[in-house]
Amino acid sequence: MWDLVLEDRRINSLRLVAPMWNGRIRGIHRLGGAVAPEGNQKKKRTILQFLTNYFYDVEALRDYLLQREMYKVHEKNRSYTWLEKQHGPYGAGAFFILKQGGAVKFRDKEWIRPDKYGHFSQEFWNFCEVPVEAVDASDCDINYEGLDNLLRLKELQSLSLQRCSHVDDWCLSRLYPLADSLQELSLAGCPRVSERGLACLHHLQNLRRLDISDLPAVSNPGLTQILVEEMLPNCEVVGVDWAEGLKSGPEEQPQDTASPVPA
């Protein structure tokens, strides 16, 4: 029952995004069409709220569960300093991405992706002097601290942060160390990125392709696209096309980041 409560809260916090985006929410929330679960949900929510308002213990328990959820995200985003000392920045960064569920491409090698159980091949430890060229961190739980590991990849050319629910404006302000090499960036579907974070992308002067489609927190997407295009004159800004309507999550696999854009 507590899982429902927490997923409720996650829905409340990601309320700008349709529930289908966040693939981690399971169970009744995925059944968008069914009517009965909605009513059940609402009743459960109000009973819980009533109990929370009247009993300190319920409130403390819910508070503890909320803090535990946040702690889990922090745990996932630890900085792998020991690994960096052992295997170098590229190995540590690649391991971090693969652990989170993303995919990594070393220069002149194939994409390394974890399978559906989260296992990935360990052979990349053999060539961790090779710089990492492209990172696909879609649907990962990377947050501000986790970017420490990502920013070590100094020759990164393509970064995809699609549908990352913890990437917000603060994280975007941290991307400037990658300015020399980053040519492709995708922020499609990130619920917390707004036009204020997009303003600090002007450091990335080598950017050639920027995807800012489906950002629910941006207040005026058309105007934002124009201003971002003015800010980055050499970059192709993709994304604002409301004629298509809502895109559904599973179909939008980032096939376009398979190869780096030629300079």
Add this chain to the structure above:
Amino acid sequence: MIRRVLPHGMGRGLLTRRPGTRRGGFSLDWDGKVSEIKKKIKSILPGRSCDLLQDTSHLPPEHSDVVIVGGGVLGLSVAYWLKKLESRRGAIRVLVVERDHTYSQASTGLSVGGICQQFSLPENIQLSLFSASFLRNINEYLAVVDAPPLDLRFNPSGYLLLASEKDAAAMESNVKVQRQEGAKVSLMSPDQLRNKFPWINTEGVALASYGMEDEGWFDPWCLLQGLRRKVQSLGVLFCQGEVTRFVSSSQRMLTTDDKAVVLKRIHEVHVKMDRSLEYQPVECAIVINAAGAWSAQIAALAGIGEGPPGTLQGTKLPVEPRKRYVYVWHCPQGPGLETPLVADTSGAYFRREGLGSNYLGGRSPTEQEEPDPANLEVDHDFFQDKVWPHLALRVPAFETLKVQSAWAGYYDYNTFDQNGVVGPHPLVVNMYFATGFSGHGLQQAPGVGRAVAEMVLKGRFQTIDLSPFLFTRFYLGEKIQENNII
């Protein structure tokens, strides 16, 4: 048969007399009386305040461990950290007394909302760094069950400080200190500046320092409401009233050098209600002065400064309200989305506001031009004469602009050295200060709140050492001058 009789009997006679109608004509408000009795019975039940005789729900409680005078961002930050750092849940009873719940004149709501780490004092830099990490993780610190997450509208665009020839050396040494403390600041030459920001006119600029991370501006009202909500959920009591009197007792003691000193301890705070003569004496152990621009009055009530000048008893709290103007203008060809908060060599500053080409900014007047702080009226001539020329010089696009609106707010200006006063008073032993930040109180509020809470609960500063900010420096004459005040 009985069944038939009863309803039949109900139809007439005495039993038909409904409540509210009585023989004799006068009507008793039966429903009203019943609801009043119900209310009184409910108030006796556990969990409700007992208002049998007199309704005292608007008055503050009679006892409170800590009374915080002033409910702005600094006062609420102290309340939050007191509750976070207390050793046992519910150990400290905190009361926040705020004179105006609409915050119409409070510096917090009227602030431009910038946060930057480009100071010259290491303590200021550390405070700002901590505040940046607090704001970044605000939904973890101020999370309340069942409440929506806070959206601070933070613009991470950074601060750009420009320095002329004579200030360039000072700026370089400041940047060195900032980098040592961990702030990410880069120095730019005029050429690099023109490259990055083509709309800027680098005439007269020798060096510029640009904050890359953790700097920008946010919505102070959201922070205030978030703090208020969290602090109420943690059990802090709020009261709308004005502090009119402190009842204290004095004790004559001898120092280690056998000098006599009179130590004062505040026992009661008299809180007067709004628009009435009613007041409530609140017995307290500790008083925190976070009254912002009016802190000097509160300090005077406690007897700080009553004595021959030049002595510790005669040292007043040198915080006074100073009026500052902020103007909002529209400029269609102005600087683009990447504009940081630019602070010019002349002291004029501006930043972008929103997606339409609106900008806001202002300038601190010199000592001679100081406006009268009696009211918050805006002087538009000040913009014409003193702000616009500098802006137009620095950004040529600003030669054609149209002022949309303006407002004024108070700085709690520390006339001694423009830095905050934090910590206990040496003579009035249970009054703690958290005021006098002269325009950067909002950005340092989380750090200062934590420092004052540590001082109250543990007796010393633990995380950030703010001993240079104690009150005693006014008596000893030790100025800690901050050079980068906007």
